[in-house]
Amino acid sequence: MTTNSTPTAVLVHGAFADAASWTGVITELRNHDVPVVAPPNPLRGLASDAAYIASVAAQIDGPVVLVGHSYGGALISVAGTAENVVGLVYIAAYATDEGESLGELQGRFPLSPLVSNLKEATYPVQGAEPAVEVTIKADAFPEIFAADVPAAVTKVLAVAQRPLAASAFTEPASAAAWRTKPSWALVAAADQAINPEVQRFGAKRAGATIVELEGASHAVALSRPREVAELIRDAVRATR
Template identity: 55%
Template sequence: MSSSTTIVLVHGAFADASSWQPVTELLLAEGHRVLAPPVFNRSLAEDAAYIRSFVEQIDGPVLLAGHSYGDAVITVAGVAENVAGLVYVSGYALEEGESLGQLQGGFPDSDLAARLVYAPYPVAGGEPGTDVSVAIDAFPEVFAAGLDPDKARALAVSQRPLSAIAFSEPATAASWKTTPGWGIVSSADRTINPEVERFGYKRAGLRSVVEIDAPHLVMQTHPAEVTAVITDAVAELG
């Protein structure tokens, strides 16, 4: 491992940085430098700008690892000069100018699509926005499959919604074009169609892609396997 490399773990929609906790614990136990910042889920541009600013304040090289919507965020934020690599976990490797909706629209809907809930939220000085969340009764089965039922129910009532604008907002950059990447496909994913993951990773020309027979929150159900992909990436980067 390069002792100067910082691993930054970027969470996705309907979750927070604690979704990475099992992986965070393993990485810290191995002596890696790890940070897991919040993603505010207000818009792709704003979230990516925040993560890029966060990364640019870190001394030395950074490996960005994203999950789900967090992969769209690192695709844009990864253009920061000190980002040395990208790890995509169960998510979206967008092309420049492409939105989440456009990428997903090329494939059959996952089970999540019919279980989303929409609610208005106030925007200072503007029209109300729309928050998108997962129906609480469907969350354990569709989003948190494979987790302890009590934990899944707790996550369902504490989920962080995603603003609807994030689904239609085009990516302003595709950092995988200039930065090496690695990918994990959750082949039992019911939140994102695994074909969306496979297509994006193949198009991005990632150095390697690992398929894990796991649900969407693979970091929770298979933390050792996810950790291995991240640490292998750090080692390969030197």
């Protein structure tokens, strides 16, 4: 690993979405010659998902800046302990502490409309009872997840949601990489999925460099890709 090589931005999507949610951001980063990888997030549990993301990062030749949206923020807080990770970027995300669950972090503040608009289903688990997964109710999805994205797009996103294992909300994080790695955070000020106060609290606690976007929904990477990519580029430049 050479100290002057440009870090690779690894973009970790959150719940109810997939890696395509980074499309505009990927384009912006590539236009500025930032190497980028957007792996699939399994969305099956905090420890197992973080282990997968850490594995992806560890197999990249050279330094890595981990970027997490939403639930992906909790994953990069754990996966960021990988040796070649040099920076963390939180995009409308949870920045959990060691031993803290998503439920505990968001429970410090009034709950967002997301919580009362989740739909439960089950999925099979080999050798065990079926487990519970959640999606956002389709009629509530546009307003809660992507209020600043065109309606025609949000209807497709609502249908194409990727469910999150409900256990992910109660599983404690095993590490907080922001304690030893520099971090950046973008707060989506009109977020209806994660209370912006939760985002601000986690970002301040992490000592992150914070940017706040007024009027930005939870789907800020889709609606404001240029600003999101700009913050990631700041992190890449600072850790080169």
